[in-house]
Amino acid sequence: MCGIFGCTSFREGVSKIIYDSLKKLEYRGYDSVGLATTHNGFIFVKKDQGKIEEVEKRLEISKLPGRCGIGHTRWATHGAPSKENAHPLTDCEGKIAVVHNGIIENYLELRDKLASAGHKLRSRTDSEVIAHLVEEFLSRGLTMEEAVRHATLLLRGSYAFALISASREDTIICVRMESPLVIGISRDFVCCSSDIPALPPEVENVVVMNDGELAILTPRAVTIEDLESGRQLPLRPLSKENVSALADKGGFTHYMIKEIYEQPQVALNVMSAPRPFILKLANELVKSDRVYLIGCGTSYHACIFGSYLLRFMADVDAHPVVASEFHDSCTKVTRGTAILAISQSGETADVLQVLRALRDKDVKLLALTNVLGSSITRLASLYVGLYAGPEIGVAATKTFIAQLLMLTRISIEVARIKEINRDLASSAEKLLKSSAKLIEKTLSVNESRAKDIAIDIALKNSAFFLARGINIVTALEGALKLKEISYIHAEGYPAGESKHGPIALVEEGYPCIFICPRDDTYNKMIGNIMEMKARGAFAISCIEEGDKDVGEISDRVFILPEIEFKPLAPALHVIPLQLLAYYTALVRGCDPDKPRNLAKSVTVT
Incomplete structure (x- = not known):
């Protein structure tokens, strides 16, 4: 995940606007940073490895000339962090510059074709092929908009990018496909950003781009087109008041x-x-x-x-x-x-x-x-x-x-x-x-359930997470999430082992979370639930859609999509447990982003 930002303005000094917004996007990536602007028929580029303020001290990237530019803060996915791989990336002649967030799946194939056509690619990134593809189509006589459209239709993957050209000093062309991109409109400038919080305070209206859309930005106008057909689409701006409500941590x-x-x-x-x-x-x-x-x-x-x-x-x-x-x-x-x-x-x-x-x-x-x-x-x-x-x-x-x-x-x-x-x-x-859609469904179905169940367990001191087979992974991870951010003592256990000691702790109201996909372990899990219920356990079960048997013997349930390939169940069943840990932490007054005694990266043995 990277952060991209572009701005085209009636006034000079656009690089300072871009720099300030990139600082707000640094959470999306911080191993390199760069800016490019158009001025007097040239593209000016400054970029390097390092955090934004470090690169600013070395290169003064906020002082590039021009009224139109793009910027990027990088989280490396293709090519190690380096000046060579930092964005913006340019074509052979340095007349086109692009910043990109996402993944081009077929970049190796495109790279080989471009190299065979005589293009000199200088980085090890997937993103650079975009600039060279646009250059290739321009050389065939296409307009800038059509060159970008033709180039984009060759890409496979998820991406959002913004592009500028030395021949169009006031124009940014941007495209969205499965990576976020929003457009901000003010009286003096138009901008595009990976995230709403990076938009400058002067922005009065926001347009959220949809997948498969191409946008042409100038200080005077915003035009959005369907990527495949070129048909112009209506703008649907959000008001400034709505923007303010969304601006903190993306809402x-x-x-x-x-x-x-x-x-x-x-x-x-x-x-x-x-x-x-x-x-x-x-x-x-x-x-x-x-x-x-x-x-x-x-x-x-x-x-x-x-x-x-x-x-x-x-x-x-x-x-x-x-x-x-x-x-x-x-x-x-x-x-x-x-x-x-x-x-x-x-x-x-x-x-x-x-x-x-x-x-x-x-x-x-x-x-x-x-x-x-x-x-x-x-x-x-x-x-x-x-x-x-x-x-x-x-x-x-x-x-x-x-x-x-x-x-x-x-x-x-x-x-x-x-x-x-x-x-x-x-x-x-x-x-x-289909995993993305299944995860999306899991989130929408279970958020309200997680909020309610969090209230049920927030005052408890301990909890068990029980499962069998590959879902022991889910039990272990669910317990870890609950203990590390809500400070409730939680243990993930093989359900079959719960009779060998842990069941001694179970009393009236003791929370037991069961992971119960309808796989080969299903009938045994029903037996484990009944054993715990007989001792007074408060049974919370992760079940698949339509599972009435476990639903009827449980006090609370999370509902998951039913899937054919059962070994991948942990990727879905862990999600409501993440939500449960988060909302339980909130009910208990804990900061889920900064749990006590823990660090993001453990660098001591």
């Missing part, structure tokens, strides 16, 4: 709830992630005799999920290990061993310690991380990004969903390389393709 009270609601977009991002990198990692797993998945906290829960899926779908000898216990757990590391390290930040000290200890051994070091350029990407021989964008809230939410979905994609590729379980792989892929 959300905390980053945590904002990031929970970004999970449908994360699912789209993961599905748009370039296949070649995933395929390379899958090939390394296929060639391995044994795979250890290592992580900490939420990432360790993803390791449990990934190990289960690799064994179930692809017959891989995969084992989850808590990173801090790796060297003391008698793990057998041989020449055929692969380590798949999972870390949201890429800086988790216990994970890095394992990788450093094995760096000089004949072991494959692989990684999944959300931060390109982090320490883990330099220690691993091969890594795949998670494409979740920056996660500000300390409690991991959207990065966990990204981990589960990316591990599913990897497992599908491994199964196909080994030519086994083709039906399972196809079923998993079908579900992945």
